Amino acid sequence: MLKSKTRRRVMAKTAAIGAVGAGLFFGAVPALASMVAAPKPVTYECQIGAAGGPTATMKFQMDLTGPIDPTPSSTIVATWKIGQPAASPSLTAPSAFPTPGRLLVEADVAISASPMIVPSELRSVAASGAPATMSQGAMLQPPNLLITMTPTAPGVIAVQPDGFSLYMAPTNTADPEATLYDCTVDPAATAEAAAAALRITVKPSTAATGTTTPTTTPTSPTSTPTTATPSVKPTITVFETVTASPTRSRTGQIGRTPGGGAATGGGGDAGPDARVIMLAGALMVGGAAIGGLALRRRTAARG
Secondary structure, X not given: OOOOOHHHHHHHHHHHHHHHHHHHHHOOOOOOOOOOOOOEEEEEEEEEOOOOOOEXXXXXXXXXXXXXXXXXXXXXXXXXXXXXXXXXXXXXOOOOEEEEEEEEEEEEEEXXXXXXXXXXXXXXXXXXXXXXXXXXXXXXXXXXXXXEEOOOOOEEEEEXXXXXXXXXXXXXXXXXXXXXXXXXXXXXXXXHHHHOOEEEEEOOOOOOOOOOOOOOOOOOOOOOOOOOOOOOOOOOOOOOOOOOOOOOOOOOOOOOOOOOOOOOOOHHHHOOOHHHHHHHHHHHHHHHHHHHHHHHHHHHHHO
């Protein structure tokens, strides 16, 4: 198990949290929410080896990177890389380790937010490298550290580097680990640590729009059965104009004109013959006249 040096850095951690919080509200922390931010130098006071060993002042290149446009409830992973100082002294192995072991780093990072979208805390993180042997004076490269956060709302998160310790842990867990360096931020370099802090802006989630970015996905060709669709023949409409022809009348004209009168065209089709009716009427009139004369004679004879 790693031996934490937290007790040595209590005052430095408290100052770091205060510096980060002030940077969020007053703009002292630069906006480095980019995956290509340049490393920033931070001066550290390092104790070499175990307690009581010599000390050295080193200006490490602190490189903190994170996502560009995170949204609430998404997982944010910030990466902290501890780089070698640009000038002497460098971070080298104080002694040789012929037996393969892992280079371990335990570090503290100050996290603050405005508003309180993540807990403001001084968090300890750790990482280990691949097993390897080490010769005295070899350049050391601490493994990268990952800081994971989940914001609950839009806002700004600041991640500021603080103290760290390096160990050499043998692969045989029964052997004790060796302390290589125990480093804290130089009290006079708190502004450098604040300048090296990563500030992440959490933006509100935006609703999906109708515009999508087409992506090309290689696909294997598949055979898709197709059904032949019968072609539709065009419909030809023919318009025919029919002219009505005169029909033959059922009633024919009288071909012969009867003597004594004009041809009426009625003929026998007009009904009963009028001459019969006239003859009957004449007979009735004549009969009435004869009857009347007979009655007058009888009346005269009596008188």
